Amino acid sequence: MVENTDTLVKPDMQAVLARTHIGNDLHSFLLPTLEAVSNAMHGIEARFGDKAASEGTIEIVITDANNPAKIMISVTDNGIGLTDENYRSFKTPFSGYKLKLKGRGFGRFIAFKVFSRILYSSRHEFMGSPSTRTFRFDITRDEELVYFDGQPDFDHVGLRVEYDAPLTQWHELVRELQQGAVADSIASHFLPYFLYKWLPEITIKLGSGNAESITKHFQNIFVESDKGQVTVEIDGQPESLDYSLTKIPKTRTFKNHCLLFTAADRIVGSPKDLTNVLGQPHFTNENDENYIIIGVVRGEAFESRLNDARTGIDLSAKAVERIVSAVSDVIQQGENSQIEKIKAVQFTDLGGALQENPILRLGLRGKTIKEYVSTKPNNWTAQQFVADLAIERFRASKELTKAITSAVSDQENYIDNIKDIVSKIDANNKEALAEYVIHRKNVIELVETARKYTTGTKHAPEDVIHDLIFKRFSDSATSDYFEHNLWLIDDALAFMPYVSSDRTAKGAGRSKGDKVPDLAFFDDSLILGDNDGTTVTIVEFKKPSRDNYATGPAKTDPVKQVLETLELAVRAGGVTKTDGTHMSFTGVVRRFGFIIADLTQTLVNVLKDHDFNNDQNPKIWVRHRDRERIIIQAMGYDTLVENAKKRNQAFFSVLLGE
Numbered sequence: 001m002v003e004n005t006d007t008l009v010k011p012d013m014q015a016v017l018a019r020t021h022i023g024n025d026l027h028s029f030l031l032p033t034l035e036a037v038s039n040a041m042h043g044i045e046a047r048f049g050d051k052a053a054s055e056g057t058i059e060i061v062i063t064d065a066n067n068p069a070k071i072m073i074s075v076t077d078n079g080i081g082l083t084d085e086n087y088r089s090f091k092t093p094f095s096g097y098k099l100k101l102k103g104r105g106f107g108r109f110i111a112f113k114v115f116s117r118i119l120y121s122s123r124h125e126f127m128g129s130p131s132t133r134t135f136r137f138d139i140t141r142d143e144e145l146v147y148f149d150g151q152p153d154f155d156h157v158g159l160r161v162e163y164d165a166p167l168t169q170w171h172e173l174v175r176e177l178q179q180g181a182v183a184d185s186i187a188s189h190f191l192p193y194f195l196y197k198w199l200p201e202i203t204i205k206l207g208s209g210n211a212e213s214i215t216k217h218f219q220n221i222f223v224e225s226d227k228g229q230v231t232v233e234i235d236g237q238p239e240s241l242d243y244s245l246t247k248i249p250k251t252r253t254f255k256n257h258c259l260l261f262t263a264a265d266r267i268v269g270s271p272k273d274l275t276n277v278l279g280q281p282h283f284t285n286e287n288d289e290n291y292i293i294i295g296v297v298r299g300e301a302f303e304s305r306l307n308d309a310r311t312g313i314d315l316s317a318k319a320v321e322r323i324v325s326a327v328s329d330v331i332q333q334g335e336n337s338q339i340e341k342i343k344a345v346q347f348t349d350l351g352g353a354l355q356e357n358p359i360l361r362l363g364l365r366g367k368t369i370k371e372y373v374s375t376k377p378n379n380w381t382a383q384q385f386v387a388d389l390a391i392e393r394f395r396a397s398k399e400l401t402k403a404i405t406s407a408v409s410d411q412e413n414y415i416d417n418i419k420d421i422v423s424k425i426d427a428n429n430k431e432a433l434a435e436y437v438i439h440r441k442n443v444i445e446l447v448e449t450a451r452k453y454t455t456g457t458k459h460a461p462e463d464v465i466h467d468l469i470f471k472r473f474s475d476s477a478t479s480d481y482f483e484h485n486l487w488l489i490d491d492a493l494a495f496m497p498y499v500s501s502d503r504t505a506k507g508a509g510r511s512k513g514d515k516v517p518d519l520a521f522f523d524d525s526l527i528l529g530d531n532d533g534t535t536v537t538i539v540e541f542k543k544p545s546r547d548n549y550a551t552g553p554a555k556t557d558p559v560k561q562v563l564e565t566l567e568l569a570v571r572a573g574g575v576t577k578t579d580g581t582h583m584s585f586t587g588v589v590r591r592f593g594f595i596i597a598d599l600t601q602t603l604v605n606v607l608k609d610h611d612f613n614n615d616q617n618p619k620i621w622v623r624h625r626d627r628e629r630i631i632i633q634a635m636g637y638d639t640l641v642e643n644a645k646k647r648n649q650a651f652f653s654v655l656l657g658e
Contacts, residue, residue, distance in 0.1 A: 022113050022311055026185050029166075029173055031311075032111035032118075033060065034189050036075035036161040037202065038266060039108075041193075043079020043086075043159060044200050056200025062182070065206045068171035072164040077200075078156050081124025082133050090120075091145070112139055114170060115163040121152035122159045130157075179206040184253040187218040192265045192296050194222035195244045221248050225293075226334055230326040234301050234319045241299035243327050245334070250290040256281035259295040259327055261313055263306040267296075268313050272320065277328040279342040279378025283335060293335070295327045332378075339378060346373045349382040354389075363392030443468060443485045444644050451544045451637050462541040465596075465637070466518055472502040477577040486519075488644050489539060489594060496521040496537070498583055500575055505568070507576030515554070515565045521592075522575060522583060534585040535592070536569050538562060542597030544637055549602040551609040558603070559610045559623070562593040562632055593632040596640060607634055 022028045037058055044056030058077045064070035082090065090108065111118050121134040136146040154160060166174055183204050193199045199219070205211040226245040231238050248254055257278050258271035274293075275281045282290045305314040315323075332339050350369055354361055364372050376385065450464040466472055470484040476499040486493040493499075500520045519539035540562055550556040554564055569575075570591070574584040597603055599621070612621040612634065619642075621634040 022110070024169065024173075026173065026181060027189070029114055029170055030182065030185055030189075032114050032161075032163055033073055033075060034186065034266070035108065035110060037186065037190070038264075040075060040077030040079055040159065041200065043077055043081065045079075047078075047080040047157070053198040053200060058200055058202045059211070060186070060202070060204040062177070062179075062204075062206045065177045065179075066175050068166055068174045070164075071166060071174055071177075072162055074160055074162045076154055076158060076160040078158040081157050081159050082120065082122035083124045084126070087133065108137070109139065111163060113167075115166055117163070117165040119162040120159070121154075121162075123152055123154070123157050125157065177206070179204060179209060179212065181253070182206070183212055183214050183217070184251075187214050187222070188253070188260075189267050191222055191246075191260065191267060191294070192244070192262050192298065194218055195224045195246060195296060196227070197265060222246050222294075226330070228330065230323075230330065232319070232322045232326050234315065234322075239299060239301040241297050241301065241323065241326075243298075243330065244296045245331065246294050246296075247291050248294060250282045250292050254292055254294070257283075257293045257331070259297060259324055261302060261315075261323075262296055262298045263302045263313060265298070268302070268306060268311070272324050274324065274328055274331070276377070276379045277324065278331065278335075279339070283338045293331055295331065297323060297327060342378050343370075343373055346376075346378075346380065346382075346385070350385045353382045353386050357386065360386060360389040363389030365392060440485075440487070440644065443488065444641055447488065447637070447641055462543045465544075466502070466541050470499060470501045470519055475500045475503060475578050477579045477581070488640060489596070493521060493537070496523050498522045498575070498577070500577075503578075505572035505575045507578065507580075515561070515568050517565045517569065520569060520575070522585070534587065535590045536566060536585075537592040537594070538565055538569065539594040539596065540565070542595065542603075544598050545600065546597065547600035547602050549600070549606045551606050557606055558595045558597065558634075559606060559612075559632065562595060563630070566591045566593060566630065589629065591628070591630045593630065595632065595634040596637065597634065598638070599634070599636040603634070 040058045045052045048055040061074045063072050118137045134148045199215050202214040203211040224244050225247050257274035260267050282292045517538035518541050521537035523535045554561040576582050607621045612623040614621045619639040623632045
């Protein structure tokens with residue numbers, strides 16, 4: 001029986017290249033050159049073995065360097081040359097031979113992203129006899145290799161690659177090429193070889209200038225100063241990564257601390273700037289010389305994630321962040337004296353800022369400035385510290401206010417409780433508390449002023465007071481603690497989980513017949529001894545000095561309005577917040593209502609009709625509807641202001657001796 005067989009069709013390399021992206025900078029332009037240098041080192045090692053560093057040479061020559069129409073880059077080595085084995089590998093995209101050398105077998109194709117003409121010429125030995133190969137490589141042709149009869153332009157065993165006719169998008173860059181920049185880019189790409197491997201003699205020459213030894217120039221600069229291992233989580237698995245560090249002078253090319261990732265011992269991707277982590281772009285030594293630290297990281301996790309074009313490593317942003325953090329920690333430990341100098345400057349800057357804004361000391365939460373600064377990023381400025389302390393002060397003040405609210409609930413021991421609170425806070429926090437009290441005093445004065453508005457003003461006085469207490473048409477999903485003044489009504493209201501101001505339960509615009517509370521509070525947590533179900537509280541503001549109330553219709557009867565609004569709120573079964581989320585009720589167990597209105601005679605008559613009484617406080621009328629578990633309080637604006645003043649006066653008495 002005859003078996004039918006077939007063979008794989010070779011990859012469409014033009015299509016592969018079309019999907020391969022490289023940058024448009026000098027490093028990307030030099031990618032073909034870097035690939036040729038890397039292959040040259042493999043050829044040198046294959047020929048000289050342990051003597052590769054001392055015997056090997058690689059010459060990079062760029063003729064007509066700044067003329068896009070004539071430029072040619074040649075890379076010539078004295079390695080083993082394009083032997084039969086190497087030639088077979090050359091003709092095989094993604095070859096296994098290159099994979100053994102941690103390559104991808106794709107690098108020679110990347111040249112077509114930069115140049116349109118490439119020539120290879122080789123001298124090698126076969127069975128003790130010299131042999132040559134010279135051919136044009138062009139993947140746009142059906143037959144990609146076009147051979148020439150001519151001999152290579154060099155006499156020794158080795159290989160030369162020539163690149164010319166750059167694509168039009170590179171012409172502007174070609175016009176600006178400089179030997180120093182090209183040398184720096186090549187040296188930095190092979191930085192790992194300087195630090196922990198070997199390098200042959202690599203020289204570069206542009207035009208008629210002198211050849212410069214990249215190896216000699218950088219081997220005394222790129223010296224390994226530290227090495228070790230870090231373990232970092234990548235894709236959910238702990239991975240061991242080797243790092244090498246070098247300290248070099250700050251130059252135009254190497255401007256700031258950075259971290260480089262390597263695969264197959266070559267830099268892949270762009271440097272990771274460490275300025276923000278370390279706090280400064282460079283350090284300064286005892287001789288007042290600026291230097292930077294470059295870290296090189298490598299590991300099997302990088303090798304397996306290297307893309308075929310060798311232009312990137314497939315790592316998540318989180319993994320990169322972890323790697324940067326781990327190596328930065330090592331650098332900071334080794335550069336402790338430099339970090340201490342940074343922290344000393346931060347300490348001084350923050351100290352000056354706190355002298356101007358002493359109230360922010362509350363945000364330190366008992367820490368010294370030095371302790372606080374030590375926990376924050378090295379690159380923070382005084383402005384960033386101030387912003388952070390302002391947030392911490394807000395949080396600390398909120399905790400303080402909760403303690404004050406608890407003290408308020410015990411009227412008999414109020415002053416003693418306030419004294420106890422004050423005795424437990426330091427002088428700086430007392431300043432914060434004093435500012436908090438002064439803020440309250442200013443708000444009270446605004447309420448008093450709002451009561452005096454006349455009918456001819458733009459806004460009704462009750463709306464102005466409403467906005468002072470809590471901004472209308474908003475809710476606590478978008479308003480923070482210090483953006484409202486609910487303490488004017490009752491300190492406990494300031495800490496309700498959810499507050500809605502002048503909004504319907506469904507969150508949308510008001511429809512005909514909707515009864516919308518001025519303020520509505522919803523709480524699913526422990527309230528007044530209830531530990532399940534929801535508490536609903538509403539507040540209704542009425543125009544100061546109004547005196548035309550009548551029992552019956554909701555428009556003239558605020559008690560009936562409150563009762564109907566409470567019923568509608570409960571019947572809604574929940575409320576939609578401004579952020580789009582919905583709060584559902586688990587069963588309303590208690591309802592509260594507040595009527596804030598001047599106690600004119602007609603209002604008092606309505607309150608009496610609904611069986612309100614003022615036995616405990618003649619200025620506050622209360623009605624308990626036990627069957628519905630509803631409690632409603634009515635008080636005048638004068639009482640609202642008077643009670644708030646009393647609470648603030650207690651603070652002033654304790655804090656300021658007034």
